Amino acid sequence: MTKSSPDRPAGAANTGLAARLLTISADRAGQRLDNFLLGQLKGAPKSLVYKVVRSGQVRVNGGRAKAERKLEEGDVVRVPPMRLPEPGAAVTPPPTAFLQVLEQAIVFEDDRLLVLNKPSGLASHGGSGIRHGAIESLRALRPGQSLELVHRLDRDTSGLLVVAKKRSALRQLQALLREDHGAGIRKTYLALLPGKLPKGELTVQAPLHVGLRQGGERHVTVHPQGKEAISHFRVRERLSGLSLCEVRIETGRTHQIRVHAQHLGFPVAGDDKYGQETVNRQLRTQAGLKRLFLHAAELEFELGEGADRRTYLLNAELPDDLNSVLQALRNT
Numbered sequence: 001m002t003k004s005s006p007d008r009p010a011g012a013a014n015t016g017l018a019a020r021l022l023t024i025s026a027d028r029a030g031q032r033l034d035n036f037l038l039g040q041l042k043g044a045p046k047s048l049v050y051k052v053v054r055s056g057q058v059r060v061n062g063g064r065a066k067a068e069r070k071l072e073e074g075d076v077v078r079v080p081p082m083r084l085p086e087p088g089a090a091v092t093p094p095p096t097a098f099l100q101v102l103e104q105a106i107v108f109e110d111d112r113l114l115v116l117n118k119p120s121g122l123a124s125h126g127g128s129g130i131r132h133g134a135i136e137s138l139r140a141l142r143p144g145q146s147l148e149l150v151h152r153l154d155r156d157t158s159g160l161l162v163v164a165k166k167r168s169a170l171r172q173l174q175a176l177l178r179e180d181h182g183a184g185i186r187k188t189y190l191a192l193l194p195g196k197l198p199k200g201e202l203t204v205q206a207p208l209h210v211g212l213r214q215g216g217e218r219h220v221t222v223h224p225q226g227k228e229a230i231s232h233f234r235v236r237e238r239l240s241g242l243s244l245c246e247v248r249i250e251t252g253r254t255h256q257i258r259v260h261a262q263h264l265g266f267p268v269a270g271d272d273k274y275g276q277e278t279v280n281r282q283l284r285t286q287a288g289l290k291r292l293f294l295h296a297a298e299l300e301f302e303l304g305e306g307a308d309r310r311t312y313l314l315n316a317e318l319p320d321d322l323n324s325v326l327q328a329l330r331n332t
Contacts, residue, residue, distance in 0.1 A: 019080050020078070021079075022040065022079060023074065023075070023077075024071045024076075024077065025073065027167055027171065028073075029072055030072075030175060030178065031070070031071050031174065033053065033060065033065055033066070033067055033068070033069045033071060033077070034049060034053065034067035035149070036077065037053070037058065037077075037079065038125070040079055041079070044082055045126075046125065046126065049067075053065070054067075057080035058078060058079065058080060060075055062076075062078075070178070093140050094132045094136070094137045098137070099137065099140060099141050102116070102138065105119065107160070107315070111166070112165055112166050112169040112303060113150075113164060113169060113312070114142075114147065114162075114163045114165055115160060115161070115162050115163070115314050116134060116138065116160070116161045116163065117160065117161075117317070117319075118153055118157075118159060118160070118296075119319070120158040120291050120292065120319070121155065121156065121291070122134050122155065123155045124149060124161060135148075135163065138163060146165060146166070146167070147163050147165060148163065148164045148170050149161075150163065150164050150173045150177075153296055154255065154258075154292075154294075156294070157292060157294045157296060158295045158319050158322075159189070159295045159296025159297060159316045160296045160298070160299050160315075169303060172304075173301070185300070185301040186299065186300040187249050187252070187298075188297055188298040189247040189248075189257055189294060189295060189297060190236075190245070190246060190295045190318060191233075191268050191269075191293060191294050192242055192243070192245075192268065192269040192270075192289075193242065193245055193261055193266040193267070193268060194242050194266060194279045195241070195242070195266045197233060197235050197264075198235075199235065200234070201232050201234045202232070202233040202264070203230065203231070204229075204233070204264060205229070205230045206222045207222065207224060207229060208221070208222060208223070208226045208253045209221050209222075209223035209225060209227070210253075210254050218254060220254055220255040220258075220259045221259065222259060222260075227253055228251060229251045229253040229256050229260065230249070230250040230251055231247055231248070231260040232248045232249075232250075233245050233246075233247050233261075237326075239329040239330060240329045242329065244326065255273075257294060258274045258292075259274060261274075262274040268292060268293060269283055269289060269292075269293040270284075270290070270292045270293045271292050271294075272292075286328070286329075286332065287325045287329050288321075288324060288325055289325045290321070291321070295318055295319065295322060297315065297318070298314065298315050298316075299312070299313075300312065
């Protein structure tokens, strides 16, 4: 990646207050615009990055672009002037006790990847008032290592979060996520749905549109003009009028499982955005469910070429709090 023609007032220092034109190199091809900007604007709140994209201050090849746009080699990105923390400025690290918990939550690691069983309540990355997300905390845990998020999980969703330790692994996984709408990676979740779902596999193929409510909160709806999204639901166990389901997704849209479950008429238990308030309140009282019952349980994919090719089958056990909910329901 090279820099060219900084849009800087005469005599201005390079302090982050001048616009920059950055040319995308081959190793950045395929990266989303928002992820590229978050990497360039270290310390900038995520909400601010999205705001400057929506307002048109960020340009790609001279034109407006959406945050999810995939960049191509040779694209020229205008990064607007933003006041950022000074290099070397003191940053409060995550608490030591929290980092110890995070270390115990690492379920797999090799020379290419680090995989976290992300706790519910931990954002994938910082921003919007969140100082330390999963990726910032992992970087604090492993100072000096190159760590990049491969994908994201909703803050309230627990389970497998994959971090690349090598740029080559990041590129390959991003390519798999793009390939056939993400079919290169098999993704399976566990979700508790109120109601009795039919036997067999129930497929939802309903396009999803991401909108913004006042204050910038994302809200997703099924909409004909949305992006293609495919989810497969299969009942694993029935519990007191609820269905514990395996959900396999072929695409990775924002809030996909939550909105598709709502679309079926069986919103995910504990979902305070798309769920049923009365059901959530009842489950909190009777079974102790205090959060979204959605867990990224399994990922399967292949990386590498030739003799170096490996198959990855990653699993994350259901957290204790969700296991306790299931046990309470079994005892009723």
